[in-house]
Amino acid sequence: MIETINQKWVLACLAQEVPENGGVCVKVGSNQVALFHFARRGEWYATQNECPHKQQMVLSRGMIGSAGEEPKVACPFHKKTFSLKTGECLSGDECALKIYSVDVRDGHVYILIESDEQ
Amino acid sequence: MKIIIVGNGMVGYKFCEKLLARSTKTVELMVFGEEIRPAYDRVHLSEFFSGKTVEDLQLAPASWYKDQGIDLIVGDPIQEINRIEKTVRSFKGLLVQYDYLILATGSAAFVPPIPGVEKEGVFLYRTIEDLEMMQAWAPKAKSGAVIGGGLLGLEAAKAMIDLGISDTHVIEFAPRLMPRQIDEAGSAILQSKLETLGLSIHTAKNTAEIVGGSHITGMRFQDDSLLEVDMLIISAGIKPRDELARAAGLAIGPRGGIIVDQRMFTSDPSILAIGECALYEGMIYGLVAPGYEMAEVAVATLLGQGKTFLGFDMSTKLKLIGVDVASFGDPFAAESDAKSIVFEDKNKGIYKRINISSDGQELLGGILVGDAEQYNMLLQTYKNKVVLPPNPEDVILGFRGGESDVAAGVLGLPDDAIICSCEAVSKGDICGHVNQGLVSVDELKKCSKAGTGCGGCIPMVKDLINHTLKSQGIYVRNVICEHFDYSRQELLDLIRLHDLRSYDAVLTAHGNGDGCETCKPLVASIIASLWNEMILDKGNDTAQDSNDRFLANIQKGGTYSVVPRIPGGEITPEKLIVIGELAKEFGLYTKITGGQRIDMFGAHLTDLPIIWQRLIAAGFESGHAYGKALRTVKSCVGSTWCRFGLHDSVSFAIQIEERYRGIRAPHKIKGGVSGCIRECAEAQSKDFGIIATEKGWNLYVCGNGGSKPQHALLLASDIDSATCIQYIDRFLMFYIKTADPLTRTATWLNKLEGGMDYLRNVVVNDSLGLCAALEADMQLLVDNYVCEWKAAVENPEFRKRFSHFVNAPEEKDPSVQFDVLRDQKKAKAWKY
Numbered sequence: 047m048i049e050t051i052n053q054k055w056v057l058a059c060l061a062q063e064v065p066e067n068g069g070v071c072v073k074v075g076s077n078q079v080a081l082f083h084f085a086r087r088g089e090w091y092a093t094q095n096e097c098p099h100k101q102q103m104v105l106s107r108g109m110i111g112s113a114g115e116e117p118k119v120a121c122p123f124h125k126k127t128f129s130l131k132t133g134e135c136l137s138g139d140e141c142a143l144k145i146y147s148v149d150v151r152d153g154h155v156y157i158l159i160e161s162d163e164q
Numbered sequence: 165m166k167i168i169i170v171g172n173g174m175v176g177y178k179f180c181e182k183l184l185a186r187s188t189k190t191v192e193l194m195v196f197g198e199e200i201r202p203a204y205d206r207v208h209l210s211e212f213f214s215g216k217t218v219e220d221l222q223l224a225p226a227s228w229y230k231d232q233g234i235d236l237i238v239g240d241p242i243q244e245i246n247r248i249e250k251t252v253r254s255f256k257g258l259l260v261q262y263d264y265l266i267l268a269t270g271s272a273a274f275v276p277p278i279p280g281v282e283k284e285g286v287f288l289y290r291t292i293e294d295l296e297m298m299q300a301w302a303p304k305a306k307s308g309a310v311i312g313g314g315l316l317g318l319e320a321a322k323a324m325i326d327l328g329i330s331d332t333h334v335i336e337f338a339p340r341l342m343p344r345q346i347d348e349a350g351s352a353i354l355q356s357k358l359e360t361l362g363l364s365i366h367t368a369k370n371t372a373e374i375v376g377g378s379h380i381t382g383m384r385f386q387d388d389s390l391l392e393v394d395m396l397i398i399s400a401g402i403k404p405r406d407e408l409a410r411a412a413g414l415a416i417g418p419r420g421g422i423i424v425d426q427r428m429f430t431s432d433p434s435i436l437a438i439g440e441c442a443l444y445e446g447m448i449y450g451l452v453a454p455g456y457e458m459a460e461v462a463v464a465t466l467l468g469q470g471k472t473f474l475g476f477d478m479s480t481k482l483k484l485i486g487v488d489v490a491s492f493g494d495p496f497a498a499e500s501d502a503k504s505i506v507f508e509d510k511n512k513g514i515y516k517r518i519n520i521s522s523d524g525q526e527l528l529g530g531i532l533v534g535d536a537e538q539y540n541m542l543l544q545t546y547k548n549k550v551v552l553p554p555n556p557e558d559v560i561l562g563f564r565g566g567e568s569d570v571a572a573g574v575l576g577l578p579d580d581a582i583i584c585s586c587e588a589v590s591k592g593d594i595c596g597h598v599n600q601g602l603v604s605v606d607e608l609k610k611c612s613k614a615g616t617g618c619g620g621c622i623p624m625v626k627d628l629i630n631h632t633l634k635s636q637g638i639y640v641r642n643v644i645c646e647h648f649d650y651s652r653q654e655l656l657d658l659i660r661l662h663d664l665r666s667y668d669a670v671l672t673a674h675g676n677g678d679g680c681e682t683c684k685p686l687v688a689s690i691i692a693s694l695w696n697e698m699i700l701d702k703g704n705d706t707a708q709d710s711n712d713r714f715l716a717n718i719q720k721g722g723t724y725s726v727v728p729r730i731p732g733g734e735i736t737p738e739k740l741i742v743i744g745e746l747a748k749e750f751g752l753y754t755k756i757t758g759g760q761r762i763d764m765f766g767a768h769l770t771d772l773p774i775i776w777q778r779l780i781a782a783g784f785e786s787g788h789a790y791g792k793a794l795r796t797v798k799s800c801v802g803s804t805w806c807r808f809g810l811h812d813s814v815s816f817a818i819q820i821e822e823r824y825r826g827i828r829a830p831h832k833i834k835g836g837v838s839g840c841i842r843e844c845a846e847a848q849s850k851d852f853g854i855i856a857t858e859k860g861w862n863l864y865v866c867g868n869g870g871s872k873p874q875h876a877l878l879l880a881s882d883i884d885s886a887t888c889i890q891y892i893d894r895f896l897m898f899y900i901k902t903a904d905p906l907t908r909t910a911t912w913l914n915k916l917e918g919g920m921d922y923l924r925n926v927v928v929n930d931s932l933g934l935c936a937a938l939e940a941d942m943q944l945l946v947d948n949y950v951c952e953w954k955a956a957v958e959n960p961e962f963r964k965r966f967s968h969f970v971n972a973p974e975e976k977d978p979s980v981q982f983d984v985l986r987d988q989k990k991a992k993a994w995k996y
Contacts, residue, residue, distance in 0.1 A: 067703070070970035073972045078979070084678070086671075086679075103722055104718070108681075109681045109707075110678075111679040111681060111684065112647075118680070122718055123718070
């Protein structure tokens, strides 16, 4: 778990608190991060919780899945989909998501955030 | 080669399109248009008033011309042609040299010399500017008239009605409407049909004067009668725009029109004329299809190809103010060398006439009023000289013994039969494209342009696609998405057969990849439809659509709405008070829904379990407003109070709503029960609607409100309550098992081969022997029902999912904001 001057790992929640193949919203200071447990692939992803399309804090309630090999999340409002790996909008829009690194240790989930985000 | 096109109307545009598609050499194209905008669809001009925008009507945006390298100059008409120098000069003073000049100047409205035509409130019906001026004037007008009872005149009358002028008159000089296209009997049917729609029609009326001061107040006729109107549209015919050609000394017909030969040359070998300004063998062709054909011929002429114009069939089909009118071939064939078959139904306002050769072998022409469904087939039969069946009346009355023969009709046409006459696309072309793998109308439109003109051929194009695919033995499957190579129906059978009860199990057994927002809710819905278990259980919560996952409808801002079930719309004062108190306490916006219940908006995710706990304690249960499930069964008050009521519609509605509550389907389901024929519950707009009769109930199915309203159709009449429920059981289960995803019952029925007759056979006559199974499956769902909100609030595992922050479960989403409107809250608008 490497940290830099500008980035640090923060404890988000317990792994068991995140539904399998679904997401939760993590409060990080005044920020909101969407955390996803992609159980089918044994992977974890984190992105901003705000959908850039209509600025709604809802992505953690979105449905995850895949397009080809790309893991993605669909916003519950208008089904815009975003890559969980790169944050890129897969529905052809310009907007992209900020993504975060995730680490799971001993049943605890950590997210790597910018120091000024806390 | 430099080509200048004078005129940017439909035909001028078509010329550019066709030339660019066919020319291999570089040609320099320059277009001058008089109007301020690029060419638009004048045929569908009246749709401007029913909501289409200028952009919708445009044939191509200005950028198209630019991309194609065409120099388009709009709002600058050509004023003069110098045939010796081979130059044209525009109004704004541009002087340009040409190798070839194409005159596509079109036509103008013919204005009869009636005193007073210059008054305000008198309009022409030709351009978008005309329409805009009419639109500005119409709010001041109470009654209006149209001079001209032909094609254009009736179109203009439609425009007037669309502008909100309910008192609209049509004035025709001839003794009947559309004298050039249809016969006397056809005109009479058309006239009575239009009159029932509210138009006043005056035939054999000659306008003498337009009365009024600076603006029109009325019209005086030759017979000295008066008609008070404050708006008038003159649509009495067209006259070719030949003034430019005339001044240049080109040969002009005695009654106007630029004379052209078979190759579209005018009397000057460097100048061609096409469209409504061109006069071919003494005739002006005032329709778009022959104009396009002329454009085609002109292109061939310039490219040195040998195509010639040999006149054009003036067959036409139109929808005039909702009434279909068509005429083709020789509509008026004389009795001496032809025989006519006439069908007339004054009750329904239908008139059909076909003229056949004396030996009964060949179709010569005909007229259709009120029902023109067979037009394309008849036109092709006529054009291709297809031999008529032994009973020629079958072609207008339908084959009345055994199975329908319509499909054989399309297939029976020769390959060179023109299906789309606007774009000259043949049957062979269309079948060729289908054989190459284009299987949708949209794809075909793109690559062949078939159906992009008047659109009248689209039903035939669809038939051709289907029959071509069938003849290849291809079964068109609607697979779900990249993760499941099955149709919904196939997957439902697999899930049932293998007794699968979670999304993950289904994906592992029958899918690939990791699923997506299309297949997850679809599979979750199938599982619910088959077993009716708690939808958040077995890890299915994350496969549900967001609304189902949180058992509430997400609204702007990320809050949710709460809708308890109020069966049949009946509610006690005590329960009303509970709703009121809860809404007050949690600050919720309240509104009565279309389904006779109460919606509370603006609830935070975190508050949902508490609100529902209180509702359940007061005797409410989930209304499933968030699910593709049974919503409401709407009722009128019925015989318990209403003096007209035949039966107790409220009790029956409650019984039915409670039977089917919570049942999930490919889409939402709504019902209605009316206590008498007055139909106050609007049951015929529902997926199933029940109307009381003297002897029992009439059951209607597959109605729909929404974006494409459709009346429900009668499934069974005068049945008792038990039979009614039995039929609905079978109907709903059959729908659930066979419908495509997200398809309402109305659309499902529209796609069902055999339609209502087939459905009635399955549901009432048990033609598939399925009824016992369908009833048993439905009974299983009914027996397994539990209120899912009750299950959610009582189970701590489910309950803890209803929080916004996983690491601060008590906190609400701080980003949620509200505004105030009429003393209640409303969601803050999207930022953009």
